[in-house]
Amino acid sequence: MRKWRSRTKSESTNASAATNSNLIDPKPYKDIILSKISCAVTYTMLFHFLFILLYVVIVNHNFMAPEVWLRSILYSISCFSFWIYILPVVVLIFFKTALSSKSLLTKTNEGSSTLRELISGLSVKIIFLVLHIIGGGFVVWLYLSLSEDQYSALYSKCDGHTCMQEGGLFLILNGAWNGLYFYLRTQSSHKMLLFPVIQQSKFCNFKAEFFTIVNESKWFALYPTIYFTLLYHCLSSIVYQICLEFGVEIQHQQFGIPLYFLTWVFSTVYVIHANVFEFLFKLFLTEQIRLPLTRTDKNAPSLADALSLDTVPILQQLASLDLYLLSLWSPERRQMLYALSQPGGHPYTWNQLIDVILMLVNNFTESLNNNMEAISTPDLVRPQNTSTHKNFDATLTTVPVPMKYLNIRSSQTSSIASIAEIQTNDSLQVQQTIYVRLMKILSDLYGYFKNIGIIKQIFGTSKDAKIQDILKSGQSMELMISALGNIVVESVREDPYGVIQRDVPDIIASLFQLKIALERLNKSSILLKKNSSHSSVKLSNSVYGATKRSLIKICRRFRNYLHEFNLKKETVGQLRSIF
């Protein structure tokens, strides 16, 4: 193995890489993401338009006179009201996209208190909920407006005055109910943007998933329709009363199977719209982007730069995906990793990349360990025992060191000189002691109140939540670790200078530490608690599986050289038991 410069300590690596991430301008990356989001919005609107068009074609059907049929379709589309009807849906899509993008483009604050999280989360959730309810109602209203049947107009003339049709009201209320139900069932908890298992082309992916979406939506919409129908019939008198209070009279209608069927159809249509929005959003945002391996200019940062950019989570995930796909399918790009600089002959590209990856892996391990230790060990800050003796000791330790030994005469001249100062500052010393004691009492009180159960719950930061926050980067961690394993294994055949081999011990050590941390996490009760999200458990398992596979791959490939690596004996022993 050819030796390069001795590897820097991980601390310095971390520091340099962290500094590097602060220096990177995320703007060019954000532009990439914004273009993806705009594509998603455009295609969502296009899909909505085509779906509405299909509806117009169906409701205007006239098999006996195709010409009339065509004319009526063209008339419907060219009508100004058609576009006016669509406008609210477009606005809703924009709002939903803006809210959905927020969590992807900004990093969540890990240290924020439960209360702050609740307030910030609640505001977004309420807006989302309102959007879903309005969206549900709007979609049904839009479809009803475009049809020519009895429910097309919500108001009609009855006995000389305007009154509301019960059928139409029933359908629109059902739409709003569907929005609520859909939100509560699918959107209320924090959802992660998970990458598809395989990277198919967008069209193939859409083709493969669309019919599944339609099928699932059909069944999903059945339950809220049934619930709403039952609820409406139980509470219809309240609905009439509310309408009357607003001065709206309701024209009662006979409810029959056709209306119930129509209700289910509109529910299905809404759920399809909502699911397709989610799907297209995911489809565009999770599409692979190819990042350059070396920084060519300031506006085109490299893969390593993108990986270190943890302030924009989606970019870090996309960079991890690019690295993973590179490790699987791009021998040409891998060759660039092994390349040496000219002149100088240094593997800058690889060094930059591995520094960032190891920093991220080590930070992830460290965060997990720290938080698990905090959970496993009892809280150090407990309400203090206020016995005099302890207070005395505590006070002693809090007095500044130079003051503690003022009564001891020093042979040095400077100390003799200071005695005068001590005598003159007697009153000041007393004041300071009182101040220190007061501060101590206040801090004790603060500690006491802080540890009262309910206050701790509201204003403190939950350790479980912290671990779940850490695990949010689990997807990119999994991809990076898998990629690392693949690259190291492939390097045996591909790397002509042994660039990668130099870092194998560090990689093994980092992965092994991570494996141990994840084993501890899986054995601990944190992920087994009822309130721990299911996705956290899955992510923890995914990262653990990827780490274990990468370790096995690397160790099997280098099994004859493990003893030559500068690894602890116990580590080598444990590694041998793994593979």
Next chain:
Amino acid sequence: MNNLSIFEVPTYGEVTLCEVDGKVHSMHYEFANIAAFTNSLETHPNIHITPNLLHRRSDEGKSVFVTVDEPFLKRLIHAYYEHGMIEMLNTAEEFGPSYLKNIVSVVFLVLNGVKILRNKLTSTTIENDLTLMSCISHTRFWMTSSIRCIAWDSYDIKIAVATCDDAIRIYSHNSNFIPILKCKQQKNITCLAWRPFSNSELAVGCENGIFVWNIDQTSMITRPSINNASILRRINHVPVVSIAWSPTGDILASAAARDPSILIWHVERNETSTLSMPGSHGNCLVKWSPRGNKLLTATVERVFRIWNCETWTSERWNVLTGRIQACCWSPCEGIVLFVSNTEPIIYALSFTHLEMIFATSENSATLATPLYDLSRGEIDGVIIGGTVQNMEWDPRNNIVAVLFQDTNYVAIFKVTIDPTIHLNPCCLVAGVPDEKPVCISFQGNFEHGACLSIGWSSGRVQHFPIVRPEATTSSSIISKEFYNSSSFHNSGTSFKSP
């Protein structure tokens, strides 16, 4: 095209034991002792699934208890929980009051009507799940055989044996400890696959979905609970008849006989991506190429596809009649051999030389090469050959084993790839008289050459080593050989051009 007549038939009453240095050894079954010829199997586990080892899920246990009169409702609930909806309806029809009998008979009429309608619409016969699984399975006598399938771990000397009692037994070298993987939901196992680079994960395809068992190697628990398994299930994706891990072990592909889509699973996240195959009614086979660049998927009709795993685009192929029954990739993944369930001919497809599969129509092959005629025939009074049940290619050597549907010998071929692909007869493996081979699997990490494990109808698992003089134990040489195998290629001239 060669045929089976050039094979040498084993003597009746003799068990074929091994091939050492090119010489096939056999002995009378009463005195059979492989140690007389080779010590390469010293650490291999002896496996014999005897009837008393099996714990059948049938009503055998019930016979020990005195039958009691149960209330009708309780009986219905029991029937539903133990045998499902149809059995509950049958119970209602048999023991229920007259009005219920009438309702149930109407329900049965409607169900039959739907079935007939589906038959007419799909133009294929709707078979019972078990019949369908039995037809598609790579195991001969799948329904009745005590061994349902076997699978070797690719790294350790560890073999998983699925039996007809819906249990899987894990046998390891130098260990008498045999973990049994069994749970209530795991019914009618069709396929097994060890996860690469995991040592401890085994995927099991069965009637209800896929179970990925995580076996703790350090644990001494004989019956790991269901908590050690992840259940991968989708409503329409049943019955699972074929599964394959990607060679990196990251993802799992599965085919279900009644689902037109192939699912690619991320096991830990329980998430799937779908490979849609419009026009098909179900799939019967998934097989990943050794380096993971290509994936072969076959439908229950004539169509099969070869996917490029980088772009996930596919090339569509048709067999002349029937459907693909079995296929195998060469270690260099340049060649795939396949057989249909109706034609006793091994076909070959090559895409090493010109990357034919994904090349333009001008230079790509449109016809597979018929390679070997396996037609049923008689040699010295012994019937061999016929349509194929399963075919396997040793992961590290150019040796192919073929298991037939109706005849009782396993044919072994040696393959030459350079300059053109050619199958050379090696030997026919015979078991004890009256024993029939039911399933086969190569041990991927056999250091002395190749080792084929054959499950016999008697419940015995035979390890048939093909020991080569030049085989070395050095892993570096083995891996070198494996990676250099990419230099093998087939001449494009052996394929018919359009």
